[in-house]
Amino acid sequence: MSGEQDYKFEGWLGKDKSSAEGKMVWGEFPHPKPFEETDVDIQITHCGICGSDLHTLRSGWGPTPYPCCVGHEIVGKAVRVGKKVEKGIKVGDRVGVGAQNESCLKPDCEECSSGLENHCQHMVGTFASPRPDGSITYGGYADYHRAPSHFVMKIPDGIASEDAAPMLCGGITVYSPLKNNGCGPGKKVGIIGVGGLGHFGVLFAKALGADKVVGISRSHDKRDDVLKMGADEYISTNDDKDWAKHNARSLDLIICTVSSPNMPLMDYLGLLRTKGTFIQVGAPEDKLPDMNAFAFIAKGVKFGGSMIGPPWQIEEMLNFVAEKKIKPWVQTMPMKDANQAIIDFEDGKARYRITLVNEKHL
Template identity: 75%
Template sequence: MSTDYKFVGWLGKDSDAVHGKMVWEEFEPKTWTEDDVDIEITHSGICGSDLHTLRSGWGPTLYPVCVGHEIVGKAVRVGKNNKKGIKVGDRVGVGAQSLSCLKPECEECSAGIENHCASMVGTYNGKYPDGSKSMGGYAMYHRAPSHFVFKIPDAIPSPDAAPMMCGGVTVYSPLKQNGCGPGKKVGIIGVGGLGHFGVLFAKAMGADKVVGISRNSNKRDDVLKMGADEYIATDDEPDWASKHAKTLDLIVCTVSSPKMPLMDYLSLLRVKGTFIQVGAPEDKLPDLTAFAFIGKGCKMGGSLIGAPSEIEEMLQLAADKKVKPWIQEVPMKDANKAIVDMEAGKARYRYTLVN
């Protein structure tokens, strides 16, 4: 099995990298084990997490870092301990998680929620038990433990599959876990890269009503074309909170701003409704009072990416229901420009880098 390829990609050397100053260089991947799969990358989605990490927004980054955790490509080397039937030549994907402890005594891993394991290693900016670093998908090749490598259904084009590996499952998981389906009225706050997946998957899961919620009206036509039944523009509609009060059973919030009108968002919930936060601001969430959720017996919670089983379920749902994300393909050589454009909010609605 030939291993004459090199791991080379876009490296952020310091926090200036987020301003389009990544450098194309060779890097050392994780130490090879027979649990691993080497992937020749064809497509890599750009996620908001990449920007947070490049600028050390969520804490100190382990520079140099190669970001990108929405990876699709061809398996070119497969370790003998692979238990998922992956073969050389298979089209596969990797999401935001690269490792968990997988020990029988671990409550999370034993319950199939490896994404909550205390020993989780991210697909980039993490360290494996042997001390080697995890390096991501803005590159030519990627190495990942096979437990977190997934076969991509034939029905999903690779540019579409890549952003599903993190962006897609980040909203699919809370929708599924909180009963999205017939009989539910669902709101998606923040219709960007994550939020547009929320609209698409809520419709695919059969929700009675799907409402897109964003600041202004310029995305209204797009969101309705995605399948939303209604659109709320919070900056452009006076009294939107009172007008739409107590209309939603479930809200998934992808916004990561400390200035978002959280109290008004909570007013949209019906009695016993549920609010799930997936957007992760670099500082804090807005203040709120207990009566925002006590009065109606509402639940507030959070969700982190998704479990491996949920990634497989999501991919199958996307294939079966022909879920079609709104993707802009960008050559890998233009990754620096793409992250600057992403930061400026120009993506409609997700960028996929293409080798």
């Protein structure tokens, strides 16, 4: 193990729902996780901004245990490494942590024993999530992060830290359902909502070899960007009032990143070919729109969901990105400007992800 801890766990703390309006306050974590010999302490250099951060800051998915420090797309340097860490992680390695910090990892756990740790009933999120000992996890809008090594990844040399960070949640959220549902040659794939998640969807679907990749969004203003990302076609649902009719039964697989309870879900389902698959990854704070059973029955289509991905698949994704030299569209902002950054993110100004840079650790 490296030398004893000589640093504090400090970061941007949300004290109440108003913190989502750019009112986070810098402070020390009240109860950081005690260090265990399976843990890695990370000196944070980069942290991506994810929609989950805003949902949590404003208690959108349920009551948040304030004070919280959000951010689960963490990249930095390993500065303290326990004697029982996995994966050969050493002090000085560039590593990352995604949206999951822990699971039970018990041999009799159906999910953990089959490489589906992200679906473990005892999953612990990277921030604002209670641990078995009663402590709370604190995320990456901070100087340091502590995590069990099972959920810490080495970052391949071919990926810049500001690009790797948003892949650890945003990237895997779409890579996993694309891979798990056969995206590749012979498949026509649609990505609904071309924001931070959706832009990864377009990049990955194209790199996985899909015959056709279609970006689907409300307005036409992202058309040029999406085509530059590699999409073959673009559907603007605001500009073509008959878009659902014109594109009916045209796609084998749809990944929906939209988290609006008002999205035209029945029209989206109409885009699927017979035996097609629709995977929802966006999580509305309210509810999904109403659906008619005949949207599934008539064509024998499947409606499913997906949540991030297990550690082994995140590592697979990172190696795939390095091999294919995939370059995400990422803006950077200083960690000190995190409050402004979350406002910009919420206002839809990101093109297409924002990564906070902790400049004092570069």
